[in-house]
Amino acid sequence: MPDGSGSVRRRLYRAPLLVAGAVTMVVAIWGGLIRIGWAAPVPAPAAIESHGPLMVSGFLGILISLERAVGIGKGWVYAAPLMAVLFAVLTLAGTLPPGMAALPGVFAALILCAAYATVIRESPSRHLWVMAIGAACWLAGNILYALGWPVFRVVHWWAGFLVLTIVGERLELNRFLRPSPWTWPLFLAATGTVLGGYLTGLAVPAAGDRISGAGYLMLAGWLGHYDVVRHTVRGEGLPKFVAICLMSGFVWLALGGVILLGWSPLVAGPMYDAALHAIFLGFVFSMIFGHAPIIFPAILELPIRFRTLAYLPLLLLNITLALRIAGDWFLSQTLREWGALGSAAAILFYFLVTASSLRRNRPE
Amino acid sequence: MDTIRESLREVLDPELGINVVDLGLVFDVRLNDLAVEVDLGMTSPTCPLGPVLKSNAETAVRKAMPDGARVTVNLRSDLTWEPSRMSPEAKSRLGWK
Numbered sequence: 347m348p349d350g351s352g353s354v355r356r357r358l359y360r361a362p363l364l365v366a367g368a369v370t371m372v373v374a375i376w377g378g379l380i381r382i383g384w385a386a387p388v389p390a391p392a393a394i395e396s397h398g399p400l401m402v403s404g405f406l407g408i409l410i411s412l413e414r415a416v417g418i419g420k421g422w423v424y425a426a427p428l429m430a431v432l433f434a435v436l437t438l439a440g441t442l443p444p445g446m447a448a449l450p451g452v453f454a455a456l457i458l459c460a461a462y463a464t465v466i467r468e469s470p471s472r473h474l475w476v477m478a479i480g481a482a483c484w485l486a487g488n489i490l491y492a493l494g495w496p497v498f499r500v501v502h503w504w505a506g507f508l509v510l511t512i513v514g515e516r517l518e519l520n521r522f523l524r525p526s527p528w529t530w531p532l533f534l535a536a537t538g539t540v541l542g543g544y545l546t547g548l549a550v551p552a553a554g555d556r557i558s559g560a561g562y563l564m565l566a567g568w569l570g571h572y573d574v575v576r577h578t579v580r581g582e583g584l585p586k587f588v589a590i591c592l593m594s595g596f597v598w599l600a601l602g603g604v605i606l607l608g609w610s611p612l613v614a615g616p617m618y619d620a621a622l623h624a625i626f627l628g629f630v631f632s633m634i635f636g637h638a639p640i641i642f643p644a645i646l647e648l649p650i651r652f653r654t655l656a657y658l659p660l661l662l663l664n665i666t667l668a669l670r671i672a673g674d675w676f677l678s679q680t681l682r683e684w685g686a687l688g689s690a691a692a693i694l695f696y697f698l699v700t701a702s703s704l705r706r707n708r709p710e
Numbered sequence: 711m712d713t714i715r716e717s718l719r720e721v722l723d724p725e726l727g728i729n730v731v732d733l734g735l736v737f738d739v740r741l742n743d744l745a746v747e748v749d750l751g752m753t754s755p756t757c758p759l760g761p762v763l764k765s766n767a768e769t770a771v772r773k774a775m776p777d778g779a780r781v782t783v784n785l786r787s788d789l790t791w792e793p794s795r796m797s798p799e800a801k802s803r804l805g806w807k
Contacts, residue, residue, distance in 0.1 A: 413758050414756055414758075416758040416761075417754075417755070417756040417757050417758040417759075417760065418755065418756055419760075462756075465755045465756055468755065468787070469755050469787070469790075471754070473754065474754070474755075474756065477756070518753060518754050519725070519726075521753060521793055522726065522733070522793065522796070522800075522804050523804055523805060523806075524801075524804075524805065524806045524807075525793070574725075574726065574804065576805070577803065577804050577805050578725065578726060578727060581727045582727075583727065584724055584725075584727070585724070585725060585726060585727035588724075588725050637725075639724070640724045640725060640759065641758060643762060644758040644759050644761070644762050645758065647761065647762070647765075
């Protein structure tokens with residue numbers, strides 16, 4: 347790992363963004379736990395009412411755009427995670443009208459779209475287009491949110507941001523596998539169905555939810571069949587862990603698709619909670635668990651050694667999410683609350699394991 | 711030259727667990743007296759792993775070279791990676807048969 351003055355300087359501006367993302371995540375999860383029913387001190391009223399926006403456009407917006415800024419290596423791209431931090435701060439402060447507070451989220455997404463446009467112009471490829479469309483979904487969602495649309499109508503666009511960013515990365519890795527004439531057409535059909543669902547949902551929410559649900563099912567099937575994890579799961583150490591994380595994520599994406607198909611249109615209630623958390627917690631956080639030991643060292647330029655202890659929080663996340671969704675299904679508030687608390691504990695546990703792995707292996 | 715390529719086999723892609731030589735990410739190795747220059751490509755310009763792989767490659771090559779050797783690893787975004795650059799071993803591990 348580089349440890350010269352250059353990497354120390356880069357850490358100086360990357361680490362605060364990463365910390366801001368982590369703080370946003372903790373506050374948003376805290377708010378989510380109060381929202382589901384746990385009695386705890388309120389960090390800020392907005393942490394409860396804006397749990398979803400803070401998780402997606404705050405925490406994940408910071409994390410994903412920071413990752414892209416590091417990868418692209420152009421200074422101006424760092425304005426995207428900075429804007430996402432500002433979005434989180436203004437949302438939590440609650441002093442501005444909601445539409446104004448949401449504006450930095452629009453700018454963050456715009457900058458990320460511009461960053462993708464730059465790299466696509468230099469080296470166009472399918473996976474970059476998919477990720478760029480994901481960023482455009484984030485932009486669409488943030489514009490609708492700033493215009494005052496309710497979260498349950500905006501949330502599909504936010505899901506699109508995360509799902510398309512992730513599947514774009516998986517499409518890139520698919521290039522290491524033997525080409526099949528069906529890989530791209532099936533991928534196109536699945537992502538096209540998801541996007542078709544979002545667009546239809548603007549006018550007819552029930553139909554839109556069903557179509558995007560079918561698209562998620564197709565995407566989960568595509569990932570299960572064409573993703574490189576089918577081969578890397580036979581390895582050991584970190585590659586095996588990443589593969590297991592991702593495979594569990596594919597199952598949650600499929601479940602999210604099934605719920606959307608069966609219970610549309612989704613409005614606030616148990617099945618809304620189940621669908622959203624299958625996708626955002628099950629699919630997205632499984633990916634985060636798998637990629638944190640790869641991405642954090644890249645951002646901080648510090649070495650990391652994978653520890654098998656990381657399997658414990660992954661297991662805990664999967665079990666507690668299943669409990670929560672069972673609570674949604676059987677209308678059991680106790681299961682929902684304990685499931686949510688368990689998932690929060692799993693996330694905290696996981697990041698402590700990852701952070702301690704970084705510190706333990708820092709060069710003397 | 712073979713020693714340098716062999717040393718680069720220590721540098722693994724963290725997700726695939728396969729080294730950068732077998733993956734075809736090492737595009738060129740040039741040796742001039744005590745100066746080594748390696749051209750490393752990536753599969754995507756948005757991948758944040760580039761600087762990490764570059765640094766790990768520098769460390770690996772430096773270990774294989776005598777003291778005082780100058781080691782430079784260039785991360786080249788202009789180089790186009792194609793699956794055909796992968797070694798038969800890498801392809802076999804990824805199910806090409």
